Amino acid sequence: MKINLRHATILGLVLIVAGAVIFLIKSSVLHYPLSPGERTTLWDFELYLEFEGRNEPARIEAYIPAGDVERAFPQEEFYNGSFGLSLIGENGTRNRKAVWTYRYPADKKVLRYAVQTLGETQSTPLPLAFRESEPQIIPFEADEVKRQAFIVWSGNLRQRSADDQSFADLALKSVFETRADNEQYADEVAALLDEGEGVVGRLVLAQQLLQSQGVPARIAGGVYLSDERRRLETRRWLEYHIDGEDFRFFPSDAPDRFFTIWYGPRPLVSADGVDDLDVQIALRSLDTSASAVAANTPGPLGDFGRAVGFGALPLTTQLVYQVLITIPVGITILVFLRQFIGFKTLGTFMPVLIGIAFRETALLNGVLLFTLLVALGLTLRFYLERLHLLLVPRLAVVLIFIVMTMAGITVLMTGANQAIGLSISLFPMVILTMTIERMSIVWEESSASEAIKQGFGSLAVAAITYLAMTNSYVEYLMYQFPELLLVLMGLCVLMGRYTGLRLMELWRFRALAN
Amino acid sequence: MFRTYQALKRNGVIGINERNVRFVNSLNARKFLIRVDDKELTKLLAKDAGIPTPELYGVIKNARDMRRLAEFIDHSDGFVIKPAMGSQGKGIMVVDGPLKGGWRLSSGRRTDLEAMKYQINNMLSGMYSLGGQPDKALIEYRVKFDDVFGQVSYKGVPDIRVIVLKGVPVFAMLRLPTAESDGKANLHKGGVGAGIDLATGRTKRAMQHDQFVEIHPDTGYPLEDIQTPYWGDILLMAAKSYEMTELGYVGVDIVLDRDKGPLLLELNARPGISIQIANRVGLRFVLDKAEALGREARTPEERVEIAKTLC
Numbered sequence: 001m002k003i004n005l006r007h008a009t010i011l012g013l014v015l016i017v018a019g020a021v022i023f024l025i026k027s028s029v030l031h032y033p034l035s036p037g038e039r040t041t042l043w044d045f046e047l048y049l050e051f052e053g054r055n056e057p058a059r060i061e062a063y064i065p066a067g068d069v070e071r072a073f074p075q076e077e078f079y080n081g082s083f084g085l086s087l088i089g090e091n092g093t094r095n096r097k098a099v100w101t102y103r104y105p106a107d108k109k110v111l112r113y114a115v116q117t118l119g120e121t122q123s124t125p126l127p128l129a130f131r132e133s134e135p136q137i138i139p140f141e142a143d144e145v146k147r148q149a150f151i152v153w154s155g156n157l158r159q160r161s162a163d164d165q166s167f168a169d170l171a172l173k174s175v176f177e178t179r180a181d182n183e184q185y186a187d188e189v190a191a192l193l194d195e196g197e198g199v200v201g202r203l204v205l206a207q208q209l210l211q212s213q214g215v216p217a218r219i220a221g222g223v224y225l226s227d228e229r230r231r232l233e234t235r236r237w238l239e240y241h242i243d244g245e246d247f248r249f250f251p252s253d254a255p256d257r258f259f260t261i262w263y264g265p266r267p268l269v270s271a272d273g274v275d276d277l278d279v280q281i282a283l284r285s286l287d288t289s290a291s292a293v294a295a296n297t298p299g300p301l302g303d304f305g306r307a308v309g310f311g312a313l314p315l316t317t318q319l320v321y322q323v324l325i326t327i328p329v330g331i332t333i334l335v336f337l338r339q340f341i342g343f344k345t346l347g348t349f350m351p352v353l354i355g356i357a358f359r360e361t362a363l364l365n366g367v368l369l370f371t372l373l374v375a376l377g378l379t380l381r382f383y384l385e386r387l388h389l390l391l392v393p394r395l396a397v398v399l400i401f402i403v404m405t406m407a408g409i410t411v412l413m414t415g416a417n418q419a420i421g422l423s424i425s426l427f428p429m430v431i432l433t434m435t436i437e438r439m440s441i442v443w444e445e446s447s448a449s450e451a452i453k454q455g456f457g458s459l460a461v462a463a464i465t466y467l468a469m470t471n472s473y474v475e476y477l478m479y480q481f482p483e484l485l486l487v488l489m490g491l492c493v494l495m496g497r498y499t500g501l502r503l504m505e506l507w508r509f510r511a512l513a514n
Numbered sequence: 515m516f517r518t519y520q521a522l523k524r525n526g527v528i529g530i531n532e533r534n535v536r537f538v539n540s541l542n543a544r545k546f547l548i549r550v551d552d553k554e555l556t557k558l559l560a561k562d563a564g565i566p567t568p569e570l571y572g573v574i575k576n577a578r579d580m581r582r583l584a585e586f587i588d589h590s591d592g593f594v595i596k597p598a599m600g601s602q603g604k605g606i607m608v609v610d611g612p613l614k615g616g617w618r619l620s621s622g623r624r625t626d627l628e629a630m631k632y633q634i635n636n637m638l639s640g641m642y643s644l645g646g647q648p649d650k651a652l653i654e655y656r657v658k659f660d661d662v663f664g665q666v667s668y669k670g671v672p673d674i675r676v677i678v679l680k681g682v683p684v685f686a687m688l689r690l691p692t693a694e695s696d697g698k699a700n701l702h703k704g705g706v707g708a709g710i711d712l713a714t715g716r717t718k719r720a721m722q723h724d725q726f727v728e729i730h731p732d733t734g735y736p737l738e739d740i741q742t743p744y745w746g747d748i749l750l751m752a753a754k755s756y757e758m759t760e761l762g763y764v765g766v767d768i769v770l771d772r773d774k775g776p777l778l779l780e781l782n783a784r785p786g787i788s789i790q791i792a793n794r795v796g797l798r799f800v801l802d803k804a805e806a807l808g809r810e811a812r813t814p815e816e817r818v819e820i821a822k823t824l825c
Contacts (some may be wrong), residue, residue, distance in 0.1 A: 391636055445602075512790060512794065
């Protein structure tokens, strides 16, 4: 007896803890959102390469985003045509390259790479590999004249700055300001930059300045996720890291969201042996629920999250489970109402089944329909009593009568342009029939008031469970986190061992309370 | 609310939850429940155990047996038809005797063979049985109740409910029909329950509708201090039910017949808990005490002696 009690308590707690742990993993580690309708923008990124084959060996290299611990692209797509594809990882830079090759391509060819991404913001930390790299001083290397100019310049900047941080600010300012605003160092910049070098040249210079002072810095390339376009320019910016803080310097306007594709000064795509290379980058925003994004988390943890969920099922099955999964919530509430409050209902789970039927009709219509059908059914049942029919045929008559009444209501309501008539099709007539039968027995054996009391008790419980089961948060949470079923099961186990008085028994035994 | 809870707990009042978990579920083995759920089996076992019950006139299990109905009910002093597996008195038909080609019900109305067959058919199809499984109908002797409780009964048959824990009678209550309960002794229908002192067999004060009452609502006679005849026999019958059923927690329903003395009417493996109000004391401490004392007792007689010392 004592052991049973402890056993049940432990079992209940274990179930609750197990469910809660899975829930916490999914919500805080995998970032499954806790409320429905939380939406994020997901971007469809596409790299589209078009070129003319020259009938000689061709090799097209393109940087593609590197997936790793911090970000992942589970839905990458390559369109290779007849080309061979190899993926190459570059050491150090964590770049990833797609290399397409073909011996003798002729005519127009198309290659395509597509991926979905959430993108990054200014507050996204820099990649770990970069952050954790040891700071080292990389001396500037060039011909003697340039080196002298660089040393004088950087020495001067250093003198005027207090620390790495202010040095970086100063350096970036001097590199990127126009000639007119930057009289002091305009000559040095001009001398160090080769003629015709654009943003990339300046970024290289800034990188070299920072690296000469031992500040890790590198050039990143990518796109700004600000607009939906077919032909997007690639952008370059500088990433550097000072005293545990991440910085990104955007030469042009800083974007809200961007997407890093590769690192280093080299261009995104390079090709050999082809003509008329046309590189198109397209972006399309996908407004999608945050849970769909969380469900795409890669790795074993992501697999785990998907395993504890319905995402893999066909859509129609998912819809069924969306409803089914809320029933245990109603049942748990019913258990509470019976074990702790002391509600009396006709039949054990009948109220929950009625509550499910309300899903089709909405609450008010459901209550009206239920009351109407039960009242009519009871009337018929009392009439049949006089005919002395046997039990099962009598139940059948009541059931047929219920179906007829439901059909009649539907026809009437449709004539009056009321939609509710159509929604009652799934009203559980067998349950209604049994309810009527039970109620009429209570009516005869106890009293009419008792029967009506139990009928309304059932209706009240049905309404409560209906409201709980159709609550959008409950629906969402149960569907997204089916592990909560374990919690409900645990709760029911614990409630099953509750031996205290019910709320209604306090009233019943009030005479003994003093 | 919390104070009420505390006070009830202090007074040892147990609720349905505790009754089910601590007593019904852990003391009553499922395999033995049929012994009390099937009243025909109860009668057979009682006969073996030497506990008197109302005489069984016949059993109707199917349509074939129905042909013998007229033969079974051929008793001018009336009879009772009841479902073998009914609960809470559902479906019971009490017939007082013949009336102008038909029969007179205890409620005073007239009935005929046709109506009886209909009622029996309802019983057979499980309308009154637990879980709705097919049932059988018992036709038995109608108890001519002892006049001793006549002043405090309104129609119907008063009965004595004894709660027996592992063979030790622990609580007893006299259940009296009222106008409101329609001649039935069920408390939830508005019957009156009067606690009985186990040692003496005299009634204590009483209750109706969960409230204390002093007098019978219909007859106006005081409910207190009525001596139950055959009290020793009644306790012994209750105690013997333990060997008979091997159930650790039962409610034993006994009626007093004018001629035959106490008769075992039925046993209940899930006795209600209103008896606490009738006795004005919670069940828990008495049950605990009986459980402790009852371990040493071997025979029903010894357990009856323990019962008399409980309160």
